[in-house]
Structures are given as C-alpha cells and as structure tokens.
Amino acid sequence: MGTVLDALAWKFLEKLGQLIEDEVIMTLSVKRGIESLKKNLEFFNAVHEDAEALAMEDPGIDSWWKNMRDVMFDVDDIVDLFMVHSQKLLLPPRPVCCNQPLFSSFAKFSFDHMIAKRIDNINEKFEEIKMNKEMFGLERTNGQQIQITIVDRSQTSPVDELEVVGEDIRRAIDDIVKMIVSSNYNESRSTVFGIQGMGGIGKTTLAQKIYNEQRIREKFQVHIWLCISQNYTETSLLKQAIRMAGGICDQLETKTELLPLLVDTIRGKSVFLVLDDVWKSDVWIDLLRLPFLRGLNSHILVTSRNLDVLVEMHATYTHKVNKMNDCDGLELLMKMSLGPYEQSREFSGVGYQIVKKCDGLPLAIKVVAGVLSTKRTRAEWESIRDSKWSIHGLPRELGGPLYLSYSNLPPELKQCFLWCALLPSNFVIRRDAVAYWWVAEGFVTEVHGYSIHEVAEEYYHELIRRNLLQPRPEFVDKGESTMHDLLRSLGQFLTKDHSIFMNMEYSKALPNLRHLCISNDVEEIPAIEKQKCLRSLLVFDNKNFMKINKDIFRELKHIRVLVLSGTSIQIIPESVGNFLLLRLLDLSYTKIQKLPESIGKLTSLEYLSLHGCIHLDSLPDSLMRLSNISFLELEQTAIDHVPKGVAKLQQLYNLRGVFDSGTGFRLDELQCLSNIQRLRIVKLEKAAPGGSFVLKNCLHLRELWLGCTIGGHDKTYYQTNEIERIQQVYELLIPSPSLLYIFLVGFPGVRFPDWLCSEPERKMPNLGHMHLNDCTSCSVLPPAGQMPELLVFKIKGADAIVNMGAELLGKGVNSAKHITIFPKLELLLITNMSNLESWSLNTWNLCGKSEQLVLMPCLKRLFLNDCPKLRALPEDLHRIANLxxxxxxxxxxxxxxxxxxxxxxxxxxxxxxxxxxxxxxxxxxxxxxxxxxxxxxxxxxxxxxxxxxxxxxxxxxxxxxxxxxxxxxxxxxxxxxxxxxxxxxxxxx
Structure with a gap:
C-alpha cells in the first residue's frame, strides 16, 4: 500500500533495472530520464525506519511522506505505461493500410516525447523531496530487503485456533451450555442469551466453543452461525441462514422471497442461532425474530460490545467477558508463540512483562505471540518488549499490541495486511483469490525456485501464523480466513488518506485515492471516474451495480485491479480496452452476455475470471492476444466454443474450464503451455483423439482435473463407440512426473487410463492426492498402494466395483528390509460405492512372510460412507498401527x-x-x-x-x-x- 515506501522503492528499482538491462527500445532522452529515476530511487531505497511513525506525529514530515508516496506511484505508472507500449512494438505486425506505418512512427515519437516530459517532471519532484528530507533530518539507513521464508506446510502440525486457556472461560462455557440446554422454551418469544465485552476480549472464541459443544449439537436440529457486520445486507443474512439450515436459495434475490423460505426451512425444528458481533438490535427485532418464532424451539446466542443491544433483544441472561488474568495470558502467549511442546522457562520472565502490556486482551496477546513466533532468542523478546508499541494519533484501542504486530511485519507483508483491511467486515478471504490480487498489485517479490503465486500464498499463510488473519475452522488447509474488526480498523486508519471502504454512510472525498472497495449496501454508485489515481476498484455482490459509466474506462488509466464479482452488470463497454495497465479482471457471477473484442487490447492482463457467468455463451477471438495472462477461468458458463490460440498464451499458470470445441480450441494446443501448473479440462466427451501426448511439455503441472459433463451425476450412458473414443482421449493425457493432484470426474470408460494403472509410481512419482469421482463403469481400481508419496486417496461413486482388494494395493513400495503398501497415505475416503460387497487388505501374494510387509503405516483417518452392501471391514485392518x-x-x-x-x-x-x-x-x-x-x-x-x-x-x-x-x-x-x-x-x- 502507499504507506510502505521501502517496499515500493525496492519494487520500482527492480522494474527500472529490468528496463535498462533489457535494452528496451527508447529514445536517448527517455533513457537518460530513466537512469536519473533509478539514481533518485536508489537514494530513497532505505527510508528511515521510523519515518512512517514520525509522519503521524509531525505535520511537516507527514506532508513529505505523502509527497514521497505520490511520486513513487507516479514512477510506477510511467514505467508500466512505457513497458506496455514497448511490448506493443515487439508484437508481430498486423495487416495495415498503406499510410499506417507513417502514422505509427509519428505516434511513437509523440508517445516518447510525452514519456520523457513526465519523467523529467518526476525527477524535479524528487529533487524537491531531497531538500525537504534534509530539512527534517531524516537520515538514510542501510535498508535491506526482507524475504519471506517458504515453509513446507505439509511438515507442520495444525494449531487449534480456539485454544481455551484459563479456568474462567472453561467455567463460563459450561455454565452457559447448561443454561441453554436446560432452559424452558417460551412460545411467545425465542430465548436469547448474551455475551458482552469490549473488542478483542474473546466473545467470538467463547461463542464458537459453545456452538461446537456436543450438548448443543444433541439438543438442536438446526445450527446457524451469522456474522453481523455493521453494514450487513438483509438478503445476504437471510441467504446464509437458509443455507445453514439446509435450504437452497440460489435463485432468490429479494427479502420478500427469502423470508417465507426461511420460515419453511426451520418450521417445526429446534434451532440454535448465533448472532456474532451485533451492533444494533434491529437485525433481530426487525428481521430475524419473527421467522425464528416459527421454529419448534429456538435459542439465540448473541455477542455484542454494547450491553444496551442485549437489553433491547430481551436477553434472559448476559455473560460479561472479563479481561484475562496475567497467568492465563502468559500460558496463551507461550502456547501461541513457542508451541504447546517447547520449553518456555527461559522466556517466561520477559513473556510475563509483555503480557502485562497487553492489558488482558486475548486478541492482543495472540497478535503479539505472532510477532514473537518469529523470534527465537531472549534478546529478541526483550527487544520487542522495549520497542515502540504505539504512535501519536492512533485511537487507544488500535495502539499497543495491535500496532506492534503491524510495525514488525516485513514491508511486503505490511502491504498485504493493509490491503486485506480494505475488504468488507467479515469478508471471507480465499487464499487463491487474494494471492492473485496481491500479485496484480505488485506486492509480491519473486523467490528463486518458486512461482510468484506460490510466494503470494506463503504471504497469506505468514499472516495467519502471525494471527493477523483468522482461518475458518472448517477449512483444515486454512484456505479461507477472516480479519478481526479491530485489526481491520487499524489497517483502515493507517491508509485513511488514500484507501477507503465505502459504505452508505461514507461521504468523504479524497483527491489521490488509490484503492476503493464499495460495500454491497451502497445504493448509488459514486462518480468514480473523478478518481484518476485509482489503482484498484472492488465491488462485491452489489446488485445495485447494474452498469458502468463509459467515462470510467476513459479516465481510470492507472487501474490494476477491477473486481465486479456478483454485481448485476450485463454489458462491458468497448472502452474497457483503455485499461492498458489492468492486470486483474474479475467478472465472476455477473450477468454479462458477451465480452467486447477490445478486451484483446489489455496486454497487461494476468487474471480473468468468468466463473459462474451463466449468460455468457461465447468468447471473442481477441482474447487469445492476452499474452501475459496466467489465470483464465471459464467454469459454470454457457460457453460452447473456445477460440483457437490458447497455445499462444505462454504465461498460463492456471487454466480452468477449457474444453475441446472442435472448430476452435483443440487439446493439441496444450503442448505449448510449458508453464501451466493447474489445469482443469471439462466436457471431454466433446474431444476427438489426437495423434500425440498433449501434456508431454507441461513439465511443471501440479494439479490436473479431467471431467465429462455427462456420465456422472445424471447417470447418462454412452454408446460403445463413444466410450472407446473418450477412452482414447484420456490415454493421451499422460501427466508430467511433477503432478501432485489428480481428479478424474465422470469418466465413462470401462477401465482407467493405462498411465494410472500401469506403473503409476514411475509416471507420477510425486502424486500426493488422487480423487476418482463417479467413474461408474470401471470395475478395477488402479494400484494406488504402490504410489510412494500418496497422502490422500478418495474413491466415490464407482458403481461397477463389487470386490476391492489386491488390485488397489498393487505391489507396494520396495525397500531393503520390507515391502510397504501405501507408505505415506494419511486419509482414505470410500464413499457412494453402491455395489461394493467385500473389501480385502490381504497381501499374502506380495511376499511369503507377513513381517516383511508393512500396511499403511501412516494412515490416521478412514471414512466409509454409503456403502450399503459392504458385509465386513477388512480382517487385516487391525494391522494398521496408526489408524x-x-x-x-x-x-x-x-x-x-x-x-x-x-x-x-x-x-x-x-x-x-x-x-x-x-x-x-x-x-x-x-x-x-x-x-x-x-x-x-x-x-x-x-x-x-x-x-x-x-x-x-x-x-x-x-x-x-x-x-x-x-x-x-x-x-x-x-x-x-x-x-x-x-x-x-x-x-x-
């Protein structure tokens, strides 16, 4: 974000150096200007480490800071614009009329003149800033770029984010649960229980433990959890309640439609409802009370900072959460910073002193523990204890530990943290999506040996490790998370002069706005085209957003990220082609019916999502001119034709929803995608067998999803000749040895492809996850037991399999002393096997002595679901020692x-x-x-x-x-x- 100047300086220096190193075509005046820019940036590449804090305390330094930030962004804009035009010069010429070359030469001369003039202006601003810098006495430091270490998360054990520490909270959980399960239901009103306390004191943690209590699960048929942000929308809350109660509401959009459905969904059932973080009582009194009165027995647990809210909701009992005592705080700090098993005596003294500064707030202790988890010596802990814990001007509730957790982040992570604070309250942050957002913003620094997207995902996990993002407990891989409101408020305070989250109550105008997120409750979209410095515009699920003013595309020339997901927009105007610097365009779940041909002009575009655009039935041919695109998502659309030219998209990293369309895209084009890592091919029943192995050059492929749209859930059957053709297509899709995940969905063949059945351990030696879903005609499973790295194996809907045994185990993995079957398998899922009658783990045919054979030594979890004919569990299941x-x-x-x-x-x-x-x-x-x-x-x-x-x-x-x-x-x-x-x-x- 704009406040992290050291991160910006490093990034822009890297760009300028690349321009000079690549000897991009430029006039002499442009080249001299760029070299001067580089020297000026080198002068500022290590901004005084306290400059950001000093800027909040000294108006003069604050003005210098903002000027420096704005000039930095000017540098980024001019460099990116120059690089885009330089790339155009290197593109193969397109057919032109006779007078076009002269015009092009004149246009290039005019462009270079404009670039040279703008660079000179920027260098003049730098000189002024240099003088002011000396006047304020801001000395340069020997700045060093801090890189995030990539962690192998498969080797780390999960942490219980709801760790309960202290007898007080344990007693509170037990007392409240007892009251809920023993209370008498009053037919005139639902029974309300309250949890009240200041922000960050642990209200949500307490409510989560109660919600997951076994006694609560037993008493109530329906369990619903709703996060109530200050700017909630009634329709989104009603939809969430219906889904959690087991209803379906995908096609309904109005409160009038949703309320009766909610009533019908919970009618006659006992309901336990949690309303978390309620700011006003009207969410219950005016919206939810009447529907939940129709339940057989409704109990509501409400968390709020405001006691008056609970009084207005007629809570029969309210538990006030008190601050954590220092002994319990120390226990929590040690567990979350050092882990539950490490010795902590050496740190306990200084840890106790740090806890005293956290004032009994569990959130404060957790975020400080996140800082301390990166420190491994007593001296480093003492340095944190003695460092500056706040800055002048910060609201009291945002200072102290919360600011400390931010100030100790590396520059790259500061940008990512502040960007997340821009999102709506309680917004679900998805790892894969936010990684692409950060890459598009230019926040991510490349690390040798890893793709830039892998580095971005590691940034995400580092914010979780530091307790700045809270993973959702239902996602074991921490793929989704949220940000606590206090941390979000801190981020918004630090960026209040250039990044805003706009809701219906916001009216402040900012002259140099860089980032704008518009709430889904804003009924009238503001005049965004006036914000000419805007770099990212985010609009999520706002049904009021129905069209885009054409002026937006003419004026917002610096925009990099445009998210219109879930809006009612139907038309993207041709003027979208003016967004020359746009890197990410998310149109998922919109009502668009076509894309303009001008989208081919977006040569900087790296990410395009059309997921869920059910009215979109075609793609423009110009889409295949997006040479920098790395992510293209076409799933759940009406598209029946993918244009030729996918082979030209050499930067593709993630391609989802592509299919062979006969006259358009052909599978053979995949041979040219040497950088592809994630590939999802659908509608494979449409493909025709080619003459080569189409994935042979995809040497970096990590995830492969192959599916047919028929033959799966609707049990449609194929003619014999169709099955043989589809079988041939699958045989040609031999994946790279680098593959980590394989998904086969709806495969109609009578046998799995040879590459999966014949020595798969040699063809896919690194495979960790194998999912075989709805392969209804295959009667023999592949020998997955001989896969040396397989961690997860799932077989679902294999209706033709009656007996499962030796063929699945295979020949195992040989070592000097023994043979091992499934040497690393941790999770085995067998589900919807309607005809499975017997399952054997008998391995007598592999070696003569049972002591020489090891069976699934790492298997911890077994899931058997919907196998109605299975007569018995395998006799040898007892040999699995770690199950x-x-x-x-x-x-x-x-x-x-x-x-x-x-x-x-x-x-x-x-x-x-x-x-x-x-x-x-x-x-x-x-x-x-x-x-x-x-x-x-x-x-x-x-x-x-x-x-x-x-x-x-x-x-x-x-x-x-x-x-x-x-x-x-x-x-x-x-x-x-x-x-x-x-x-x-x-x-x-």
Missing part, C-alpha cells in the same frame, strides 16, 4: 466393528444392521447415531465418552460395558430425524 479415527455411515449390511486396537475415535451413523462393537481396547470416544440394532459392547476398556442418538438399544449397549467404567454418557433416544448431530471431525483431525 486413529474411523467414520462409518450408511453401511447397512455391516454387522460388526471388531479388533481395531489403535483406534481412538469411532463414529457410526445410519448403519441398520450394526449389532456389535468389540475389541477396540484404546477407544476413547464413541459416537453412535441411528443404529437401531446396536446393542452389544465388548472390551472397550478405555472408553471415556459415549454419545448415542436414536439407537433403540442404547440402554442395553450401555449395560454391556464394564460396571465400574468411568464414562461421560450422553444418550438421546428420539428426535434426530436423520440429521447429523456430531461435528464431522473424523475427517480432518
């Missing part, structure tokens, strides 16, 4: 779960014939639901927690356990109606 969690659901023929000594956690649901669970000697948690025949337990000597719902013989099952066994027993005999009352943690924990 900890098993989930079995919809196995209606299975009668027994037996002899699994390593399993700690077992969930059985909707298994009609399951009668007996025995010889699980280390089992600690047993969750049983809708298993009417289950009556016998045997040798469950370690069982600590038993949960049973809708199990008719629950009493008999409980009596079959040891009489002296110390158990926490929770039994509900009626009322589940098929819903899943247990969190589905067996998959990922």
């Amino acid at each position: 900890r969690r098993i989930h079995i659901e919809g196995a209606h023929t299975l009668q027994e779960v037996d002899n699994l000594p390593s399993v700690l956690w077992l969930k059985v649901k909707n298994n009609r014939c399951l009668r007996r669970i025995s010889n699980l000697c280390n089992l600690k948690d047993l969750l049983a639901q809708d298993c009417p025949a289950l009556y016998q337990a045997e040798n469950l000597i370690s069982l600590k927690r038993l949960y049973m719902v809708d199990c008719h013989n629950a009493k008999q099952f409980r009596m079959s356990l040891l009489e002296d066994q110390q158990l926490a027993v929770h039994v509900v005999t009626v009322g589940a109606d098929g819903r899943d009352i247990f969190p589905d943690e067996s998959l990922y924990n």
Whole structure:
C-alpha cells in the first residue's frame, strides 16, 4: 500500500533495472530520464525506519511522506505505461493500410516525447523531496530487503485456533451450555442469551466453543452461525441462514422471497442461532425474530460490545467477558508463540512483562505471540518488549499490541495486511483469490525456485501464523480466513488518506485515492471516474451495480485491479480496452452476455475470471492476444466454443474450464503451455483423439482435473463407440512426473487410463492426492498402494466395483528390509460405492512372510460412507498401527466393528444392521447415531465418552460395558430425524 515506501522503492528499482538491462527500445532522452529515476530511487531505497511513525506525529514530515508516496506511484505508472507500449512494438505486425506505418512512427515519437516530459517532471519532484528530507533530518539507513521464508506446510502440525486457556472461560462455557440446554422454551418469544465485552476480549472464541459443544449439537436440529457486520445486507443474512439450515436459495434475490423460505426451512425444528458481533438490535427485532418464532424451539446466542443491544433483544441472561488474568495470558502467549511442546522457562520472565502490556486482551496477546513466533532468542523478546508499541494519533484501542504486530511485519507483508483491511467486515478471504490480487498489485517479490503465486500464498499463510488473519475452522488447509474488526480498523486508519471502504454512510472525498472497495449496501454508485489515481476498484455482490459509466474506462488509466464479482452488470463497454495497465479482471457471477473484442487490447492482463457467468455463451477471438495472462477461468458458463490460440498464451499458470470445441480450441494446443501448473479440462466427451501426448511439455503441472459433463451425476450412458473414443482421449493425457493432484470426474470408460494403472509410481512419482469421482463403469481400481508419496486417496461413486482388494494395493513400495503398501497415505475416503460387497487388505501374494510387509503405516483417518452392501471391514485392518479415527455411515449390511486396537475415535451413523462393537481396547470416544440394532459392547476398556442418538438399544449397549467404567454418557433416544448431530471431525483431525 502507499504507506510502505521501502517496499515500493525496492519494487520500482527492480522494474527500472529490468528496463535498462533489457535494452528496451527508447529514445536517448527517455533513457537518460530513466537512469536519473533509478539514481533518485536508489537514494530513497532505505527510508528511515521510523519515518512512517514520525509522519503521524509531525505535520511537516507527514506532508513529505505523502509527497514521497505520490511520486513513487507516479514512477510506477510511467514505467508500466512505457513497458506496455514497448511490448506493443515487439508484437508481430498486423495487416495495415498503406499510410499506417507513417502514422505509427509519428505516434511513437509523440508517445516518447510525452514519456520523457513526465519523467523529467518526476525527477524535479524528487529533487524537491531531497531538500525537504534534509530539512527534517531524516537520515538514510542501510535498508535491506526482507524475504519471506517458504515453509513446507505439509511438515507442520495444525494449531487449534480456539485454544481455551484459563479456568474462567472453561467455567463460563459450561455454565452457559447448561443454561441453554436446560432452559424452558417460551412460545411467545425465542430465548436469547448474551455475551458482552469490549473488542478483542474473546466473545467470538467463547461463542464458537459453545456452538461446537456436543450438548448443543444433541439438543438442536438446526445450527446457524451469522456474522453481523455493521453494514450487513438483509438478503445476504437471510441467504446464509437458509443455507445453514439446509435450504437452497440460489435463485432468490429479494427479502420478500427469502423470508417465507426461511420460515419453511426451520418450521417445526429446534434451532440454535448465533448472532456474532451485533451492533444494533434491529437485525433481530426487525428481521430475524419473527421467522425464528416459527421454529419448534429456538435459542439465540448473541455477542455484542454494547450491553444496551442485549437489553433491547430481551436477553434472559448476559455473560460479561472479563479481561484475562496475567497467568492465563502468559500460558496463551507461550502456547501461541513457542508451541504447546517447547520449553518456555527461559522466556517466561520477559513473556510475563509483555503480557502485562497487553492489558488482558486475548486478541492482543495472540497478535503479539505472532510477532514473537518469529523470534527465537531472549534478546529478541526483550527487544520487542522495549520497542515502540504505539504512535501519536492512533485511537487507544488500535495502539499497543495491535500496532506492534503491524510495525514488525516485513514491508511486503505490511502491504498485504493493509490491503486485506480494505475488504468488507467479515469478508471471507480465499487464499487463491487474494494471492492473485496481491500479485496484480505488485506486492509480491519473486523467490528463486518458486512461482510468484506460490510466494503470494506463503504471504497469506505468514499472516495467519502471525494471527493477523483468522482461518475458518472448517477449512483444515486454512484456505479461507477472516480479519478481526479491530485489526481491520487499524489497517483502515493507517491508509485513511488514500484507501477507503465505502459504505452508505461514507461521504468523504479524497483527491489521490488509490484503492476503493464499495460495500454491497451502497445504493448509488459514486462518480468514480473523478478518481484518476485509482489503482484498484472492488465491488462485491452489489446488485445495485447494474452498469458502468463509459467515462470510467476513459479516465481510470492507472487501474490494476477491477473486481465486479456478483454485481448485476450485463454489458462491458468497448472502452474497457483503455485499461492498458489492468492486470486483474474479475467478472465472476455477473450477468454479462458477451465480452467486447477490445478486451484483446489489455496486454497487461494476468487474471480473468468468468466463473459462474451463466449468460455468457461465447468468447471473442481477441482474447487469445492476452499474452501475459496466467489465470483464465471459464467454469459454470454457457460457453460452447473456445477460440483457437490458447497455445499462444505462454504465461498460463492456471487454466480452468477449457474444453475441446472442435472448430476452435483443440487439446493439441496444450503442448505449448510449458508453464501451466493447474489445469482443469471439462466436457471431454466433446474431444476427438489426437495423434500425440498433449501434456508431454507441461513439465511443471501440479494439479490436473479431467471431467465429462455427462456420465456422472445424471447417470447418462454412452454408446460403445463413444466410450472407446473418450477412452482414447484420456490415454493421451499422460501427466508430467511433477503432478501432485489428480481428479478424474465422470469418466465413462470401462477401465482407467493405462498411465494410472500401469506403473503409476514411475509416471507420477510425486502424486500426493488422487480423487476418482463417479467413474461408474470401471470395475478395477488402479494400484494406488504402490504410489510412494500418496497422502490422500478418495474413491466415490464407482458403481461397477463389487470386490476391492489386491488390485488397489498393487505391489507396494520396495525397500531393503520390507515391502510397504501405501507408505505415506494419511486419509482414505470410500464413499457412494453402491455395489461394493467385500473389501480385502490381504497381501499374502506380495511376499511369503507377513513381517516383511508393512500396511499403511501412516494412515490416521478412514471414512466409509454409503456403502450399503459392504458385509465386513477388512480382517487385516487391525494391522494398521496408526489408524486413529474411523467414520462409518450408511453401511447397512455391516454387522460388526471388531479388533481395531489403535483406534481412538469411532463414529457410526445410519448403519441398520450394526449389532456389535468389540475389541477396540484404546477407544476413547464413541459416537453412535441411528443404529437401531446396536446393542452389544465388548472390551472397550478405555472408553471415556459415549454419545448415542436414536439407537433403540442404547440402554442395553450401555449395560454391556464394564460396571465400574468411568464414562461421560450422553444418550438421546428420539428426535434426530436423520440429521447429523456430531461435528464431522473424523475427517480432518
């Protein structure tokens, strides 16, 4: 962002150096001007480390700071513009009329003259700034560029972001849960419980723990969590409530349509609703109260900073969250900075002093712990303790630990953090999307050996590690996150003079606005075309945004990022071609019907998303002139023709939704995409077999998704000749050895491709994830057991498979001492196998002695779902020494779960014939639901927690356990109606 001058200086110096090094065509005056620019930037490349803080305390330095920032952006604009025109000179000539060359020469002379003049003006501004710099006494430092270390996240263990520390919060959780589950429902109004406290004190954490409590899951049929931002829209809240209650509302857009659907969705059901971060009571009183009165039994838990809000909502009980005491704060600090298992005695003294400065706020402790997690010596901890924790002018609640966490970020991460603060409150930040936004903004520094997108994703994970982004708990890979409101407020305060989030109450005008995000509640879009310095414009899910003023495309010449996702825009005008510096264009889920031919003029464009544009049925041929594009997404559109020329897009890194369209794009063009890393090919039933292996040159391919649109969910069948043709197409799609993920969806062939069945360990030695979905006609599985790096294997909807055994195990992986089957597999998912009757892990044919064979040594989690004919679990399942969690659901023929000594956690649901669970000697948690025949337990000597719902013989099952066994027993005999009352943690924990 604009305040991080050291990051800008490094980036722009890099660009200028590249221009000079590449000897781009330029006149002598332009070349001299660029060399002077480079010298001036070198003079400023290490801005005084305290200059940003001093600017907030001294109006003179603040003016100098802003002038310096604006000149930096001028440099970036002029360099990017020059590079775009230079690239045009290098493009192959297009057919022209006889007088065109003379005109082109004149145009180039005029352009160079304009560039030279603008560079001279910038250099004059630099000279003025130099003088002011000396006047303010800002000394240069030996600035060094800080690079983020790329971490192999597969080698790090997940951290529980909801770690509960302290007896007070544990007692509060238990007390509130008891009140909720034991309270009597009042038919005249829903029962409301409140949690009140200042920002950052842990209200949301407390509510999340209550929401996930097993007793809450048992009592209520429907569980809904709604984040209530200050600028919420009624329709978005209603849609979220309907989805979480199990309804579908994709085609509805108005409150009038959504309210009756919400009522119907929850009618007659018990509901537990959490309203998190409520600022005004009208969200409940005027919008949600009446629909939830229609529920059979509705209990509402509300978190708010304002006690008056809870009073107005008639809360029957309000828990006030107090500040954390210093001892509990120290425990939290140590856990989140050093990890739960490291020795911390050396740091405890200075840690205690740091906790005292956090004033009992858990959020403050967490973000400071994020800073300390990068420090490994006592001296570094002491330096943090003694550093400047705030600056003049910061609101009190944003200073101290929050500002410290920001000020200790490397320059690149400061820009990324401030950019996230621009987004709406409670906005879900997706890792892949934000990585492209940051790349388009120029925030990401290249690291040797990694793509720039991989580096951007590492920036995202570093912000999570520092607790500046909060990962959503349902995403184990931390692929989605949010930003706490206080941290968002800090970022917006620091960028208030050049970046704004505009809602319906915002009216301030800024002369040099660089970044603008428009709330979805803004009914009248402002005159954006006046903001001629604008670099990014973000509009998310604003249905009021129906058209774009043509003047915007003429005036906003410096824009790099344009996001119009989820708006009602239908037409993109031809003048979009004026956005010469545009790098990212997101039109996903809009109502556009066509793209203008002028889009081919956007030679800087790197990212184009058309995902979900269901009215878009064609692409302009000019799209294939976007030589710099690295991300192209065409999924869920009506496009039936992809133009020829994909082979020209040499920078493509991520291509989604492409398909062979006969007269247009052909699969053969993929041979030229040497940089592609993620490829999703759909509608493969349309493709014709070619004469070569089309992926042979895709040496960096990491993720491959191959799918047919028919033959999957709708069970459409093919003629024999069609199947043979499709089989031939798949045989030619041999992936690179670099592949990490493979997805086959809807494959109609009777056998999997040879490259998947014959020595796959040699063709794909690095494969970590294999997903085979709805391959309904294949009767034999590939030998996945001999894949040396496979971590996750999922087979779904393979209707032709009756027996599963030796063919899946393969020949294993040989070592000097033994053979290993699935040497690294951690997660095995077998689901929707409607005809699977037997599953064997018998390996007698691989070697003569069982002690010489190791079976799945790393498998921790097994998921079996909808295998109604499976008669028994494999006899050799007990040999898997590290298997900890098993989930079995919809196995209606299975009668027994037996002899699994390593399993700690077992969930059985909707298994009609399951009668007996025995010889699980280390089992600690047993969750049983809708298993009417289950009556016998045997040798469950370690069982600590038993949960049973809708199990008719629950009493008999409980009596079959040891009489002296110390158990926490929770039994509900009626009322589940098929819903899943247990969190589905067996998959990922």
